[in-house]
Amino acid sequence: MTALTSLELRTKITSDARLELWLEEAAVPRPTAGEVVVRVDAAPINPSDIILLLGPADLSTLEVRGTPERPVLTASVPDSALPALAARLDAALPVGNEGAGVVVDAGSKVRHLIGRLVAFRSAAGTYAQHRVVAAADCMALPEGVSAEAGASAFINPLTALAMVETMRREGHTALVHTAAASNLGQMLNRLCLTDGIELVNIVRNSKQADLLRNIGAKYVPDSTSAGFQEDLTTALDETGATLAFDAIGGGTMAETILVAMEAIATKKMAQYSRYGSPVHKQIYLYGVLDAGPTIIHRRFGTAWGVGGWLMTWCLDKFGAQVAAKLRERVAAELTTTFASRYSSKVTLVEAMEPEVIRQYAKRATGEKFLMLPNGRSVDDGATGANV
Numbered sequence: 001m002t003a004l005t006s007l008e009l010r011t012k013i014t015s016d017a018r019l020e021l022w023l024e025e026a027a028v029p030r031p032t033a034g035e036v037v038v039r040v041d042a043a044p045i046n047p048s049d050i051i052l053l054l055g056p057a058d059l060s061t062l063e064v065r066g067t068p069e070r071p072v073l074t075a076s077v078p079d080s081a082l083p084a085l086a087a088r089l090d091a092a093l094p095v096g097n098e099g100a101g102v103v104v105d106a107g108s109k110v111r112h113l114i115g116r117l118v119a120f121r122s123a124a125g126t127y128a129q130h131r132v133v134a135a136a137d138c139m140a141l142p143e144g145v146s147a148e149a150g151a152s153a154f155i156n157p158l159t160a161l162a163m164v165e166t167m168r169r170e171g172h173t174a175l176v177h178t179a180a181a182s183n184l185g186q187m188l189n190r191l192c193l194t195d196g197i198e199l200v201n202i203v204r205n206s207k208q209a210d211l212l213r214n215i216g217a218k219y220v221p222d223s224t225s226a227g228f229q230e231d232l233t234t235a236l237d238e239t240g241a242t243l244a245f246d247a248i249g250g251g252t253m254a255e256t257i258l259v260a261m262e263a264i265a266t267k268k269m270a271q272y273s274r275y276g277s278p279v280h281k282q283i284y285l286y287g288v289l290d291a292g293p294t295i296i297h298r299r300f301g302t303a304w305g306v307g308g309w310l311m312t313w314c315l316d317k318f319g320a321q322v323a324a325k326l327r328e329r330v331a332a333e334l335t336t337t338f339a340s341r342y343s344s345k346v347t348l349v350e351a352m353e354p355e356v357i358r359q360y361a362k363r364a365t366g367e368k369f370l371m372l373p374n375g376r377s378v379d380d381g382a383t384g385a386n387v
């Protein structure tokens, strides 16, 4: 096979407080025995990719230079944000956590994968035309599943499954989820409905509440409605949920949930205790949709925890066997429980247009973007197994 090159998106935040985005032509290394070369046909733009891609840049200052085929974007970054970015300053970083495409070359041990359509994850960035990946990090897509349908097979599906697994392992029986109309939130609803798990969905407008009710959600407290506190308390009482996954992170949501959980737990105590209820209440801050400080006034007894949570580290903790089982379930339910929808599809160059950036940076409900690193022409109808 002739040497391949790959056009790839890079992001950098400089020590003089500037964001730079550009496309770089990189040589594609030959795969080692257990690796494959994937032509990346589709890759979602997830909130965690947006954080890496744009950092805290002021998007009103975006400027385009370069040429139409090779744009170079810059924007200013607030000086106050630099200390927290120290570990990435002046480094050119690849972006994109997951994607799907056709295997176009493979090492000696995995040559049977050539021609297969796979989903994969890669720390080396999926906003690239080609990516060399360990075959173990790929999921062969089932028959009939396209690259587009498989592009989000790793992050959100495995996160929803890992949330449920965490719930079981830590002795809880029901879940609370915030920013619940997200792509992940909709998936979690389908999963919980299938598995018979009670789920309390906290949303921030009535449109989101309707969206979730239409897919079968029973408990959907709206944080902007007058009856929020009461609706949340009723939902927690009826479900017995003592574990919450909070994607918002900043603000007072974690405190609000803990207060409501504690009120229910103390109501069930036969006797007053100055230490509050012994029932453990746990909040995992697993997203940074609000990058402001997490505000917690401790008014919910002593049996509680607030911590960070990352799907990847959870899967490592669960072990290879459990992780493989979860992946098998994702593959089997990719077009049902774990289906993702996209509002727009963009090429590498289109993804660098300021107006487009401002749109996907909103991370709005139902507005997930799909990157097509090899352009639209690649949509050749390839689907899993039968390629």
Ligand SMILES: NC(=O)c1ccc[n+]([C@@H]2O[C@H](COP(=O)([O-])OP(=O)(O)OC[C@H]3O[C@@H](n4cnc5c(N)ncnc54)[C@H](OP(=O)(O)O)[C@@H]3O)[C@@H](O)[C@H]2O)c1
Pocket (backbone or CB within 6 Å): 046, 047, 048, 155, 156, 159, 179, 180, 181, 182, 183, 184, 185, 204, 247, 248, 286, 287, 288, 289, 290, 309, 310, 311, 312, 362, 363, 364, 365, 366, 367, 368
């Ligand atoms: N820790 C992990 O392992 C892990 C793994 C996967 C995903 N995640 C996180 O999961 C979250 C959801 O991901 P996704 O891909 O499903 O996102 P998505 O489909 O892009 O949806 C984002 C949702 O967040 C809402 N939102 C945005 N800013 C908000 C704010 N300040 N307060 C409340 N809601 C807000 C949006 O609602 P509006 O329309 O109202 O703005 C939208 O419903 C993200 O935070 C992501 O980083 C974490």
